Amino acid sequence: MNGLFGFGQTLLLALDPERAHDLAVKSLELGLYPHTTEPDDKRLAQRIFDLDFPNPIGMAPGFDKNARVPRELLGMGFGFVEVGTLTPRPQSGNPLPRVFRSMSDRAVINRLGFNNDGQEAALARLKQRPAGIVGVNIGAGRDSPDRVADYVSGIERMGAVASYFTVNISSPNTPGLRDLQAPAALDALLQRVQAARGALPSKPPLLVKLAPDLADDDLPEVVGVIVANGADGIVVSNTTLVRDGLKDAAFAREAGGLSGRPLFARATRMLARVYKLTQGKLPLVGVGGIDSAETAVAKVEAGASLLQLYTGLVFEGPALIGRIKRALISAIERADATDLKPLIGRRAEEWAARSA
Incomplete structure (x- = not known):
């Protein structure tokens, strides 16, 4: 079946x-x-966070905000799916229009603002969750008087159904949210979140998702706080507010987070810097600008143990998943390896x- 998720690619892009x-x-x-x-080639399998990933390709959050289709996404060939971002209460997000696409830049700008049905609705759906790895991305409500409490709520409510958690403090579309990346605020947040996770009967792994716009000089301290608080991994990265190099001037003027091809170099450079700061000891999820087999391999070589796609699928369709798997197998074979480990971080x- 051709076309994005069963519909014609041309129709959806129109x-x-x-x-x-x-x-x-x-x-x-x-x-x-x-x-x-067909089952995945066993050379693509990895055990990370005490979870068995059949392949390293995941659906990024933002697509299945309300946990409506994790089973179906896994059935398409993803190795894992991340749902959300979920807030404690339902919220409608920012006014329409709020998503913009540029064919010439192969990019999307969104200012959705964590529109979702809330944690309770997703919880009900995930109680019937499929076999496979389904992560839960949690965030804070736009008008919350205590944003840290919103993250704690996500941990407490969703702990029974989450294969892992991602703490999203890096969306540019909720005013002030990125302030939680400041070291002191991040330390306070992670202490409360880890206390909540520690009280759960089972303790899903905890990942932190960073913005690609963090200053170079700030990154070591931020990563140090994440490591000191015992996070299991880091997601690099979210969307960017930078508009460098865009061809479509009208598109570039839209407010919101930019994803897609123009984000690739910025996010991959940051990924490599985080890999070096953690000495390759903390699993990293590489996100941002993966729209080809070559860019997926490059993310792994820059330090990613796992990958996430979204905007690339908008332009390339689901056949991209298979192309990436084949490219990773070819890279493994060229390295005379038996799995992905020798590829991770080698560049x-x-x-x-690289310069920013």
Whole structure:
């Protein structure tokens, strides 16, 4: 079945971006998507965070905000799925229009603002969750009087159904949210979140998602706080507010977070710097600008143990998943290896040395 999630690629790209997204989710619910029938090559498998990933390719949060289709996404061939971002209460997000697509830049700008049905609705759906790895991305409500308490709520409510948690403190579309990346605020947040996680019967791994716009000089302290608080991994990165190099001037003027091809170099450089700061000892999830087999391999070589896609699928369709898997196997074979480990971070030094 060709086309993004069962609908024609050309049709979806002709629609308003948010309408196209809604149709894609609906098509998955109706079973109109390419099903993967063959098991993954065992060389792509990894055990990370005490979880068994059949392959390193994940669906990034933002697509399945409300945990409507994790089973179907896994059925398409993803090795894991991350739902959300979820806030304690439902919220409608920012006014329309709030998603913008540029064909010439192969990029998307969104200012959605954590629109979602709330944690309780997602919890009900995830109680029937499929076999496989389903992470839960948690955030703070726009008008919350205590944003740290919102993250604690996410841990407490969703702990029974989350394979892992991602603490999203890096979206640019909730005013003031990125302030939680400041070292003192981040330390206070992670202490409370880890206390909540420690009280759970089971303790899902905890990841922290960073913005690609952190200053170079600030990154070591931020990463140090994350490591000191016992996080299990770091997601690098979220969308960017930077508009360097965009061809579409009208598109570039839109407010919100930029994702897609123009983010690739910025996010991959930061990924490599985080890999070096953690000495390759903390698993990293590489996100941002993966829209080809080559960019996926580059993310791994810059330091990613796992990958996440979203915007690349908008332009390339679900066939991208298979292309990446084949490219990773080819890279493993060229390295005369038996798995991905020798590839992870082998070009981190080179990527980290690039200019911003």
